[in-house]
Amino acid sequence: MKSIKNELQNIIFGNGSVGTTSQLKKVQSFLRTNEKTSLGSKKQKHLKREEAIYLIEFAHSENLFYTQEISECKFISAGAEQRVYYYDDFHVIKINEAVFYEYWLDYFDSLLIHNYFFPATAYEFLGFKAIDGNLCSIVKQEFIVSTEITDLNKVREFLSYNGFINNRNNDYVNNNLGVILEDLHDENVLSNAKILYFIDTIFYLTKDFYSGYLLF
Secondary structure, eight states: OOOHHHHHHHHHHOOOOOGGGHHHHHHHHHHHHHIIIIIOSGGGOOOHHHHHHHHHHHHHHTTOBOOSOOOGGGEEEEOSSEEEEEOSSSEEEEEEOOTTSSSHHHHHHHHHHHHHHOGGGOOEEEEEEEETTEEEEEEEEEOOOOOBOOOHHHHHHHHHHTTOEEEETTEEEETTTTEEEEOOOTTTEEEETTEEEEOSOEEEEOGGGGTTOOOO
């Protein structure tokens, strides 16, 4: 049986994907391959704005631009990283410039890891959109109604049970997996009928994540 770390490594480094994750994985695979073949080590990676240039070219070639109008009358909220809009009665869309990530690849890695851990609130990548001269990602997600205030102690207990240690404020680290999970305040984790729903997560991979990975 594969370990969780092996499964996550195969999600990040593998090439296969089906269903609603396929478009998301297509972009992540392109970015990963481009990094490996053209940019070399992490220290040699292009600046994010340069990374966006070839990402835009790829999006055009693969028809990955989101062309539907996003009406401001459907606006719900905005944070430092994204704007949220109603999509239909059951979903929202989120416009994200990946400002919390040094590179677009890190952002797409984070989405894939979120979908693995929290399938109830999985992200579906709808495409890119240029807004005010900035490249943005458009994702769709289940609309979760909060029925009570989130108990952050319950969040800490849940994550601790799953190997994530609270290292500061609302940030966590899983040293066995080589994964960091940040910014889990009560607006990013909602509670409905005492069930926790992680709707906005920020995952980062550490150097320990890459250890022991075998291509097979």
